[in-house]
Amino acid sequence: MIVDVHTHTPTHRDAVPPSERRAYDRWRPDRAVVTTNSWADYDEQLAAADVSIVFNIALPDPLGGTGIPTDPARINESTAEFAAADPARRIGFLSVDPTAPGSIEEAERCRVELGLRGVKLGPNYQRFDPLGPAACELYRWAERHGLPILFHQGTSPIRDAPLRYAHPLTMDEIALAFPQLRIVMAHMGHPWQRDTIAVIRKHPHVYADVSALPYRAWSFWECMRLASEWGATHKLLLGSDFPIATTAETIAALRDVNAIVEGTALPRVPEEEIEAIIHRDALAALGLERPAPGEASDARGDASPPAGGPGDATEETR
Numbered sequence: 001m002i003v004d005v006h007t008h009t010p011t012h013r014d015a016v017p018p019s020e021r022r023a024y025d026r027w028r029p030d031r032a033v034v035t036t037n038s039w040a041d042y043d044e045q046l047a048a049a050d051v052s053i054v055f056n057i058a059l060p061d062p063l064g065g066t067g068i069p070t071d072p073a074r075i076n077e078s079t080a081e082f083a084a085a086d087p088a089r090r091i092g093f094l095s096v097d098p099t100a101p102g103s104i105e106e107a108e109r110c111r112v113e114l115g116l117r118g119v120k121l122g123p124n125y126q127r128f129d130p131l132g133p134a135a136c137e138l139y140r141w142a143e144r145h146g147l148p149i150l151f152h153q154g155t156s157p158i159r160d161a162p163l164r165y166a167h168p169l170t171m172d173e174i175a176l177a178f179p180q181l182r183i184v185m186a187h188m189g190h191p192w193q194r195d196t197i198a199v200i201r202k203h204p205h206v207y208a209d210v211s212a213l214p215y216r217a218w219s220f221w222e223c224m225r226l227a228s229e230w231g232a233t234h235k236l237l238l239g240s241d242f243p244i245a246t247t248a249e250t251i252a253a254l255r256d257v258n259a260i261v262e263g264t265a266l267p268r269v270p271e272e273e274i275e276a277i278i279h280r281d282a283l284a285a286l287g288l289e290r291p292a293p294g295e296a297s298d299a300r301g302d303a304s305p306p307a308g309g310p311g312d313a314t315e316e317t318r
């Protein structure tokens with residue numbers, strides 16, 4: 001099974017009208033990224049994944065400073081609708097600003113009523129202190145209900161996004177305080193991948209995704225080598241950061257990571273460790289159940305394993 005743990009909710013249900021098409025040229029050094037996309041675009045670009053985790057980031061500004069248009073009033077609804085449309089293949093995560101009044105209530109509503117099963121946060125984009133009391137209250141809630149949190153980590157081209165809120169060593173503090181919380185550190189905290197490796201290797205429930213790394217060939221090879229030397233590649237998860245890249249493109253780049261050292265005496269990233277990342281059961285790592293095909297997509301009510309549909313009764317009781 002191939003799980004893509006890092007994708008952004010498509011901006012449009014149907015085909016994007018030309019007048020609403022947006023592109024952003026600072027996400028990748030090699031090309032601009034079209035940041036508006038339909039549900040069909042998502043399926044096409046995620047075709048290589050069996051299951052994906054999908055989310056928005058709760059930002060007050062409709063463009064969010066990120067070039068990905070999002071309706072601030074429908075941050076979680078749009079993700080929930082999209083996930084519910086194909087519940088066997090998509091797992092939706094909620095997003096809230098922990099410092100906003102009622103954020104825990106909103107998170108609880110998303111969990112119980114919308115069936116969202118994890119949390120996405122970008123403390124630098126959202127401009128909240130990831131070690132502040134409001135954030136810690138959200139972590140406590142997520143830990144109690146078994147919801148993993150995927151954090152944006154590392155740099156970004158957005159100027160108005162404080163880097164200290166996205167530094168990987170912050171995650172060490174959070175994991176020390178919330179040892180049962182499942183955490184994914186996005187982008188291996190680039191360009192602080194070695195700090196990320198130091199964190200994921202010591203905390204049993206802290207992982208990192210490899211999204212957004214492959215377009216920088218040298219630092220990609222270097223961080224994968226470092227992760228291998230430090231015995232941490234088993235904590236790395238596949239992620240594309242759709243619409244920044246496709247799942248297939250990310251898998252191909254992983255398999256090509258050693259191309260840059262071909263013909264040199266520099267060591268290779270072991271192929272078997274690369275394949276293990278591609279095929280890792282990220283859902284099990286994050287404590288997420290893969291929903292059965294045909295499962296009802298409405299509210300589940302609590303963090304207990306999702307109830308099967310009528311057709312699953314024998315499976316359940318076996």
Ligand SMILES: [Zn+2]
Pocket residue numbers: 006008241
């Ligand atoms: Zn992302």
